[in-house]
Structures are given as structure tokens and as C-alpha cells.
Amino acid sequence: MRYKNSCALVTGSSRGIGRAIARRLARDGWPVCVNYYQNQQAGEETVNLIRNHGGNAVLIQADVSKPDDVKNLIQTAEKELGEIELLINNAGIAGQVLFQDITDEIWNRYFGVNFFGARNTIREVLPRMIHKKHGNIINISSIWGLRGASCESAYACTKAALIALTRSLALELAPSGIRVNCIAPGVINTDMVQVLGQDVLRDLANQTPLDRLGTPEDIADLAAFLASDQSNFMTGQVITSDGGFIL
Numbered sequence: 001m002r003y004k005n006s007c008a009l010v011t012g013s014s015r016g017i018g019r020a021i022a023r024r025l026a027r028d029g030w031p032v033c034v035n036y037y038q039n040q041q042a043g044e045e046t047v048n049l050i051r052n053h054g055g056n057a058v059l060i061q062a063d064v065s066k067p068d069d070v071k072n073l074i075q076t077a078e079k080e081l082g083e084i085e086l087l088i089n090n091a092g093i094a095g096q097v098l099f100q101d102i103t104d105e106i107w108n109r110y111f112g113v114n115f116f117g118a119r120n121t122i123r124e125v126l127p128r129m130i131h132k133k134h135g136n137i138i139n140i141s142s143i144w145g146l147r148g149a150s151c152e153s154a155y156a157c158t159k160a161a162l163i164a165l166t167r168s169l170a171l172e173l174a175p176s177g178i179r180v181n182c183i184a185p186g187v188i189n190t191d192m193v194q195v196l197g198q199d200v201l202r203d204l205a206n207q208t209p210l211d212r213l214g215t216p217e218d219i220a221d222l223a224a225f226l227a228s229d230q231s232n233f234m235t236g237q238v239i240t241s242d243g244g245f246i247l
């Protein structure tokens with residue numbers, strides 16, 4: 001059951017999967033903090049889409065890899081919308097690089113955003129969740145974090161680390177009434193995968209048993225389920241939504 005005066009934070013919700021999750025949660029009645037990194041216009045669009053459908057949302061800029069940005073993000077969100085009861089760690093970056101060509105800078109940036117971004121937000125919201133003995137955390141990993149990915153080893157490592165974090169925190173935080181779950185999306189048609197080119201995307205759709213790429217809404221529906229009381233007995237789970245791709 002949701003607390004009064006509480007809200008959801010979806011990191012990286014200016015575009016793609018994060019935007020779909022923010023819109024879906026707002027439709028389910030959550031006041032939503034929309035976070036962006038660089039693309040203010042896209043962030044404003046997400047907020048307008050939510051407000052135009054009667055929802056409540058605020059927009060806050062933050063680079064989740066920076067602890068001070070995250071502190072400000074959480075403080076501002078809580079001042080505007082109430083305590084964060086639902087945290088969705090979605091912000092992420094990806095790219096295709098041969099292992100030998102992955103610089104220290106790339107390793108650090110991928111881990112900084114994809115993994116330490118989640119560490120930063122969780123660290124910031126946990127004291128109040130533990131005090132209330134109530135909270136819900138959903139980390140967005142990837143099928144590549146489960147299976148590994150050629151030319152995406154840094155990305156895959158960050159997503160595997162998120163899975164380990166999910167399971168470890170689920171165990172540690174269960175006595176405090178806090179659930180921690182993870183979604184591992186397959187290939188989802190967003191800006192992130194456009195660099196692959198239309199031919200590769202068509203091939204990936206053809207290799208998918210359900211014969212299509214995923215949509216951001218496919219992942220948003222799953223996030224809404226994990227955010228709801230319908231999943232109250234679930235914690236520490238990694239749920240794949242990939243059209244059967246890694247079967």
C-alpha cells in the first residue's frame with residue numbers, strides 16, 4: 001500500500017524506457033520525479049505529457065554518477081513531491097567498443113552512470129525507507145548483464161553488477177520491509193539502440209522468438225507490476241522481458 005505524500009523517482013526519464021515508466025507510474029497515481037542529464041527539452045516533454053493527462057510530475061537535472069547531484073536530486077524531489085517510496089534506477093549509457101579499445105575513461109564512465117548511479121540514489125533514499133520500514137527499489141539491468149555481450153563488455157559488466165546489487169540488497173533489506181527487484185530488458189526500440197542501424201535492428205527483431213523489438217511500454221508495464229502491491233511477495237528477482245531472445 002502506498003504512503004500518503006510519497007512519490008516515485010525514475011532516473012533518466014527524459015526519454016526512452018524511463019519516460020515510459022514515468023508516464024505509466026503517473027497514470028497509476030504516483031507523483032513522479034522526472035530526471036534528466038543533458039536533454040532538458042526531452043525532460044520537459046515527459047513532464048508535459050504526464051501533466052496533460054492529469055498527473056503530477058517535477059523535472060530535476062542531475063548526473064546520477066555525481067553524489068552531490070544525487071543528493072540535490074533527492075532533496076528537491078522530496079521537498080516538491082514527498083518522500084521517495086519508489087525508486088527506479090533506469091539512467092544508463094551504452095556503446096559498442098572492442099574490449100582492447102575500452103579506455104579507463106569509458107570503464108569509469110559506464111560504471112559511474114550505470115552502477116554507481118544506482119548506488120548513489122539508493123544510498124540517499126535508504127535512511128528514510130529503513131526508518132519507515134517500507135520502500136521499493138527497481139533496478140533496470142539488461143539481458144547482456146545475464147548473458148554477456150560481444151563488444152559491450154564494459155556495459156555488460158555494469159549490468160551484471162546491478163544484478164548482484166539487487167540480490168544482495170534484497171537479502172539485506174527484507175527485514176526492513178524494503179523490496180528490491182531488477183528488470184532485464186531485451187532489445188528495446190529507443191534512442192540507445194539506433195546506433196546499431198536499421199539492418200541490425202531488423203536482424204535482432206528476426207532473431208527474437210516473438211518476432212519484434214520491445215517497446216518502452218513493454219518495460220513500463222513490468223515496472224508498474226513490480227511497483228504495485230500485486231508483486232508484494234517478490235524481492236531479489238531479475239525479470240527478463242525480451243520476447244524470448246535469450247531462451
Ligand code: NAP
Nearest residue numbers: 012014015016017037038039063064091092142188190192
Ligand atoms: P536512452 O533512450 O538512451 O535514454 C537514456 C536516459 O538516461 C535519458 O533519459 C538520459 O538523459 C539518461 N541519462 C544518461 N546519462 C545520465 C546520467 N549521467 N545521469 C542521469 N541520467 C542520465 O536509453 P533507454 O534505451 O531508454 O535505456 C534506459 C535503461 O534501460 C538504461 O539503463 C539501459 O541500459 C537499459 N536497457 C536498455 C535496453 C535497450 O535495448 N534500449 C536494453 C536493456 C537495458 P538525457 O535525455 O538528458 O540524455
